[in-house]
Amino acid sequence: MADVGHAAGVSHQTVSRVLNEPHRVNDETRDRVETAIKKLKYRRSTVARALATNRTKNIGLISTGLALHSHSKRMIAFNEAARASGYQVSMASLPTAEQEPMQAALDVLLGQGVEGIVLIVADKRALDIIDSLEIDVPFVVADSGGSTHRKNVAIDxxxxxxxxxxxxxxxxxxxxxxxxxxxxxxxxxxxxxxxxxxxxxxxxxxxxxxxxxxxxxxxxxxxxxxxxxxxxxxxxxxxxxxxxxxxxxxxxxxxxxxxxxxxxxxxxxxxxxxxxxxxxxxxxDFVQLGFQIMSTLLGLIEERGAAEVVGTEPELVVRKSTAPPARFD
Amino acid sequence: MADVGHAAGVSHQTVSRVLNEPHRVNDETRDRVETAIKKLKYRRSTVARALATNRTKNIGLISTGLALHSHSKRMIAFNEAARASGYQVSMASLPTAEQEPMQAALDVLLGQGVEGIVLIVADKRALDIIDSLEIDVPFVVADSGGSTHRKNVAIDxxxxxxxxxxxxxxxxxxxxxxxxxxxxxxxxxxxxxxxxxxxxxxxxxxxxxxxxxxxxxxxxxxxxxxxxxxxxxxxxxxxxxxxxxxxxxxxxxxxxxxxxxxxxxxxxxxxxxxxxxxxxxxxxDFVQLGFQIMSTLLGLIEERGAAEVVGTEPELVVRKSTAPPARFD
DNA sequence: TGAGCCAATGTTAGCGCTCACATCGGTCAT
DNA sequence: ATGACCGATGTGAGCGCTAACATTGGCTCA
Missing domain, CATH: 3.40.50.2300 (Response regulator)
Known part of the structure; x- marks a missing residue:
């Protein structure tokens, strides 16, 4: 960043400003800085930024168990929703919902500074473990069956x-x-x-x-x-x-x-x-679910009150496997 | 970390040593530090560590397209393999393989300091894009169809x-x-x-x-x-x-x-x-594939020569949908 | 007995950013 | 003409770690 500043004849702080609040920088200066950035192929270090701001824009995604269709759908949909909100997701998928590895995964994620955690786990045991773990970041469970102290978002x-x-x-x-x-x-x-x-x-x-x-x-x-x-x-x-x-x-x-x-x-x-x-x-509709999870989580992260959990409605698709019962009269 | 050091009556550096090279610390001191760590529920900041060491232990996973079964399997299997090697994976799944979002996803991942990138994309276009992008970290494509300058790992x-x-x-x-x-x-x-x-x-x-x-x-x-x-x-x-x-x-x-x-x-x-x-x-066998991808990537990251790409053999499972042709003689 | 060494620990700088504050020149109202 | 004010930019410190070097004290060996 200092290099870029040097190349553009400004201080590193101005470069930082161009990146963070462009409107507060003189048009001409901004152009110079932007040119320098392109020329030097500069890319701001998310790591340093995270250290300085104490915000990582990272969300942890824990999932356990099989590659069920609905499961992967949820993961992918959520990931896309998170990206759309400017968050990265760090995934930790475990083969089973056991105390030990779960704990470890959580530690890694937390140490990594995730700002929230999403649990895509169809497993009650996983929840017990989570509950026993006192996590200090917001987390939401992408599964049905709410409890009072936990945020569940799911299709009904x-x-x-x-x-x-x-x-x-x-x-x-x-x-x-x-x-x-x-x-x-x-x-x-x-x-x-x-x-x-x-x-x-x-x-x-x-x-x-x-x-x-x-x-x-x-x-x-x-x-x-x-x-x-x-x-x-x-x-x-x-x-x-x-x-x-x-x-x-x-x-x-x-x-x-x-x-x-x-x-x-x-x-x-x-x-x-x-x-x-x-x-x-x-x-x-998993796509919508993904966005709901994300917005719930965002609500929690930004502390603008725990957003209302809306829960999408599922839809019945009638095909050929159902018919009136056979009549024996 | 300084707090922990203080609580244990040692310097922050000793705490760091306990975490990184325990054998170089006196047994008794180590115990004291470990106790302090537990008591204070201290968790080392991966972010600061990454900044200081310039190593993130993070791998980017880019995947595009549908939630195909094989696709999700690959993702999950790879994630587990990465975890087993002490790496975290940051996922970026895009709906489609287009230049623009692909570029963006890559920028985010790279800015995040990933040490390698895995592409789980069944899409030739994605590869063209990637090829045009000059990535400066190792990357491997979890798909068939090798090219000379690219690392492909796949089941044959x-x-x-x-x-x-x-x-x-x-x-x-x-x-x-x-x-x-x-x-x-x-x-x-x-x-x-x-x-x-x-x-x-x-x-x-x-x-x-x-x-x-x-x-x-x-x-x-x-x-x-x-x-x-x-x-x-x-x-x-x-x-x-x-x-x-x-x-x-x-x-x-x-x-x-x-x-x-x-x-x-x-x-x-x-x-x-x-x-x-x-x-x-x-x-x-996707599980094995996951590990192969990871080991190939590790080979690239640690520069111990580009590991041999082994390619697992698939297996024919004969069930009831095949039989000798009907005879008309 | 003291030079030399080693194990155990401490001290300092710096990774690449942002934040808070300082500076500077110009504009405005009085 | 003067000071208050503001926009544009610079300066310095510090986020929480690790790397490199410094220090200490006890040991070995001639």
Whole structure:
């Protein structure tokens, strides 16, 4: 910076001013400085700047677990939103949500001077760990299931689940089963709760849900059980990937979808429209979510009151995997 | 740091030494310092450290485009590998590979003092941009299709494509079509080249490939054409997602897989095993890839000669979507 | 016994910025 | 004509570390 100043015949401080508050510098001087900057290919050191200002414009992103579709979408969407707000994101993705590595990742991020932390973790354990960690920067959890002392921003999973269930009920189904996600997942519990609530509000029976672990394999397994028991004429699967396994095992067991059993998924992964049959599912707008997370975080960072958490509404996409129940009359 | 020193009755430099070269400090002193660190919850500022040492232990990750499965996998795997080597990664994911934002992202990363840059971009344009940008830190491209002045680390797509094609040929197919990825994709060209080379090496006819854009929709479209023309008894699809669309449209057009047409995909996404029929495909080990990228980059950063690029071998996973061609004799 | 050495620690400068304040010349109102 | 004021720029200190060198005291060895 001093070099640039020298080349332009001004002090380093003027160079700094050109970069930070150009309007406070004489037009002509500014031109000279800018020329010098280009000629010398000068690039201001973010590091030194961060040290001097005590602001890094950095946000830490912690994510654990699998490369689930919704997961990566959230990460990417948030990253773009952060960039749009002039923040860089430092990512730390851990294979699992364990105390030790989580702690370490957090230490690194904090030592790095991140101004906020976003947790993209579908895992309740991760939250317990975080809660036990007393972080001194704002952080928001990009997952459902709020708690009072924590900021959660998410697409309304509860609502989405109710929509899916309502769709099935509206078609005339009365035995509506649920293929739930793993019990450590917040999203999964919200979806389970939504399904249950919708059934209860309509006075429909609430059968025992069956639990999967998000993988198509688990969907396949549980599908066999659904096929054997004939306990439901419609199944709400907590995600599309499990729904795929479900579809597969239903087909393998000679149960026709949607004739014998209707299936609704959740997520609307790109593949869902081409499952056989094309899957009715609940779509989430991750891009918008990314921006919401960012604006919530910004609100916290800049202390202009914890911004209202708005929570996007999901959308039901009806395709071919749902139909009215078969009539036996 | 001075505070810690004070609390432990030593100078700040001793504290620094405890952190950097513990063996050079008296056991007892070290204990005192460590206790003070814990008590004061001291955390060394990475920023100041970076400024003083001129090393940030940061790596920039640029990625563009969709949330493709393979794409996210690469990102996450690389991130974990970087963490394992004590590096942090700063991510910049752009919606598209355009000059302007790419330049900007790069500037931010470089200004941030990253010691290396990894490009996870399946896009040739991105490379052209990068090449025109004269970056002064090591960078490696996590994609196939090497050039001389650039470091590419990838799973051998060419080989994978040959394996897929060979599998089809070995089953007795002689009319083996290709549903290719978009022409801007490096991986796609490598897979196309692999398919062509394998056919040529066996003296089989090389039909015109049909091009998709990675989405299931494009697979569906091209599938209609394949179904109508009956030009092939087997199709190698450049990824699983397009293969799904292909399967779907083949089913819609009454073409049975694998009886009438065999299909092979690429990627082995988790869903592939539950397509109907379960998809024969080519699996890639992204975790290992992540570590390879990292070690290549480390080689470059530490200037211990540009490490050998090893390139993992993909693996053929045979499921139910392939069978010998129907016999008409 | 004292020169020489080494391990353990302290002292000082400086990394590349920004912040707070100082300086300088000109403009304006009185 | 004088002082208050303002815009444009410069000066010096300091952010929290590390690197390089300085200092201290105890040890070895002739």
């Amino acid at each position: 999973q509860f609502l989405g689940a109710r929509m899916a269930t309502a769709h099935l009920a509206d078609l005339g189904h009365r035995a509506i089963g649920h293929l739930a996600g793993p019990d450590w997942s917040l999203d999964a519990s919200e979806r389970l709760r939504g399904w249950r609530t919708e059934l209860e509000s309509r006075g429909l029976p609430v059968p025992e849900p069956r639990f999967g672990n998000w993988t198509p394999e688990s969907g396949y397994e549980r599908g066999r059980e659904f096929a054997a028991s004939r306990e439901a004429t419609a199944i709400f699967s907590a995600n599309d990937t499990m729904a795929l396994g479900l579809l597969h095992s239903l087909a393998d067991n000679g149960v026709r979808v949607p004739d014998a059993i209707s299936v609704v998924g959740f997520d609307d992964i790109p593949e869902a429209a081409h499952f056989i049959p094309p899957l009715t599912t609940v779509r989430q | 797509q060419f080989l994978g494509a040959r394996m897929a094609t060979a599998h089809l040929a070995d089953l007795g197919h002689r009319a083996i079509g290709h549903l290719a990825g978009p022409d801007w994709s490096l991986d796609a060209s490598e897979r196309l080249r692999g398919w062509r080379t394998e056919l040529e090496s066996r003296g089989l006819p090389v039909p015109e490939p049909r091009f998709g854009n990675w989405t299931p929709e494009s697979g569906y479209e091209r599938g209609r054409e394949f179904a109508a023309s009956r030009e092939a008894t087997a199709i190698f699809s450049a990824n699983d997602t397009m293969a799904l669309g292909l399967l779907h449209s083949l089913a819609d057009n009454g073409v049975r897989v694998p009886d009438a047409i065999s299909v092979v995909g690429f990627d082995d996404i988790p869903e592939a095993a539950h397509f109907i029929p379960p998809l024969t495909t080519v699996r890639q």
